Amino acid sequence: MFRRSKSESTATEPLVVKEGGKGRPTPTRREAEAAAKARAKVPRTRKELAQAQRQARMESSQQVRSAMKTGDERYLMPRDKGPVRRFIRDYVDARFSIVELMIPLLIVTMVLGYSGNPDLRSMGNTLLLGTLLLVIVDLLLLRRRVRKEIGRRFPGEPLKGTTYYTVTRAMQMKFMRMPKSKVKIGQELPEHYS
Numbered sequence: 070m071f072r073r074s075k076s077e078s079t080a081t082e083p084l085v086v087k088e089g090g091k092g093r094p095t096p097t098r099r100e101a102e103a104a105a106k107a108r109a110k111v112p113r114t115r116k117e118l119a120q121a122q123r124q125a126r127m128e129s130s131q132q133v134r135s136a137m138k139t140g141d142e143r144y145l146m147p148r149d150k151g152p153v154r155r156f157i158r159d160y161v162d163a164r165f166s167i168v169e170l171m172i173p174l175l176i177v178t179m180v181l182g183y184s185g186n187p188d189l190r191s192m193g194n195t196l197l198l199g200t201l202l203l204v205i206v207d208l209l210l211l212r213r214r215v216r217k218e219i220g221r222r223f224p225g226e227p228l229k230g231t232t233y234y235t236v237t238r239a240m241q242m243k244f245m246r247m248p249k250s251k252v253k254i255g256q257e258l259p260e261h262y263s
Contacts, residue, residue, distance in 0.1 A: 137247045149248055152262035153219060153226055154234060159258050160215055161238045162250040167200070167207045168240055174200045208236055222262070 096104070112118040136144035148154070174196060181193030215235045216228055243250060252258065 138249050140248050140251055145248060148230075148234070153223055153231065156219070156222065156258070156262045157215060157231060157235050158238060158246075158248065158250070159252050160218065161211070161235060162243065162246070163252045163254060163256050163258060164211075165254050166211070166239055167203045169243060171200060171204060172242065208239060211235060211239055222260070 112121045132144045133146060135141070137149075142150055142155075149158075178193040178197040178200075181189045181196070184190065184193075212232050212235060215231065219226060219228060219231060238246060
């Protein structure tokens with residue numbers, strides 16, 4: 070009859086923190102196990118840290134490799150990102166280049182050079198010099214056309230680095246280009262890239 074109820078005693082009595090106590094409630098088993106798992110994932114030694122970094126690098130490079138094949142712009146390297154770079158890739162991939170004939174012509178030149186016949190050897194050298202001259206002229210014309218198209222399609226965009234990107238892409242065989250080609254030779258390119 071004169072007793073206090075439980076709810077009254079907790080509401081009226083202030084919470085007393087024991088002197089020298091931890092100042093927080095004891096964690097439940099679930100909380101303690103979750104904290105232990107989180108601590109176990111954090112590398113403690115240099116060896117574990119190096120292994121975790123190596124694993125992160127492998128995952129990142131795997132994403133970049135798959136993006137190079139699929140063209141997913143989120144994971145491409147910074148040099149390949151953006152609408153201007155995508156346009157350059159498409160422009161270079163949509164045209165037939167003399168560079169694509171370079172390796173077969175170099176093989177023919179090498180065979181002619183080792184034939185032992187002086188006339189065939191001189192023909193091989195002439196073929197090699199003619200091929201190199203055609204490649205240089207082709208790359209210069211490509212550079213001029215790409216810069217003109219970039220100026221028309223992307224007014225105000227800086228042209229810095231576009232020549233190097235264009236020439237390095239054009240110098241590769243089509244099946245070796247990364248990011249993979251999205252257009253076929255002779256395909257019409259879209260007017261706007263975003």
